[in-house]
Amino acid sequence: MSTQTSNVDDDPDVDPRRLRSRARLLDAAARLLTTGGVEAVTIDAVTRASKVAKTTLYRHFGSGTELLAATFERLLPQATRPPATGSLRDQLVALLSQQAALIEEAPLHLSLLAWVSLGPTEGGDDGGSRNSLRARVVENYRKPFDELLASPRARAELGDFDLTLALAQLLGPLVFGVMTGIRIIDRADCVRIVDDFFATHGPREA
Incomplete structure (x- = not known):
């Protein structure tokens, strides 16, 4: 807006x-x-x-x-709150599963993602409106993940890592899979995505 x-x-x-x-x-x-x-x-x-x-x-x-x-x-739906309890891994799996369900169950959300991914129309002066909305969408997606991954607990378990790249690793497969129609991302997929993330950044909790 x-x-x-x-x-x-x-x-x-x-x-x-x-x-x-x-x-x-x-x-x-x-x-x-x-x-x-x-x-x-x-x-x-x-x-x-x-x-x-x-x-x-x-x-x-x-x-x-x-x-x-x-x-x-x-x-635009309100940002999803991360789960209050559980291991960091379990919290990430739950949060990613909630985001996957949101996109899968709300076709309009796909239209929003597709629209904000475009640049301003040719010769138009409307880039500001689209860019402002894109920033809000990014904030909406990343806020709950920031809350988890920027915590001292996450840093202690995973060490030092680039937070923006971590978000791309977690959310990228989800958004790509749903938007392209390659597959429906379910909880089992979210578990694999999170486990791959932990394998890259540090030891996974049992």
Whole structure:
């Protein structure tokens, strides 16, 4: 979501009518996105479905990409909390399995991942909206893993390692497998991914 959009949400002095019109636009865009995919979220379709004028839409969102980014962000699930108990290995397996289930059970999440992986449209000025959403998606994915892997316990068990590369090793197979349709990533796959990670970085807990 753009900085402008966030400020509208957070500022208590914004005209309530403006908040209502923005909510109607996002509600309409969310319905179109969930039923018809990214291609269905056009300026004309959103204004028709929301019964909000185009001039009003452009007061909230500078482009169709900015509107789509805000819609995706509204539908972005909350970050999964890591399990509170268990060995580090078991916690990572549980967390990775939760992420795999989230992607597998929510087709819209795949659309989000595919969309943010693209660059800005050719000749467009919408890279900021897409990049801002991409940063939020990355944060959403990595936050629970950061919490586990940046802990003193993880450093003691695994030694010194690059946290970003560790996230790529853990999440990369999951996202690639699901997005390409090569296979459905199940808990057994997550166990193998985590065990390979431990084999690379340190002794695996029994």
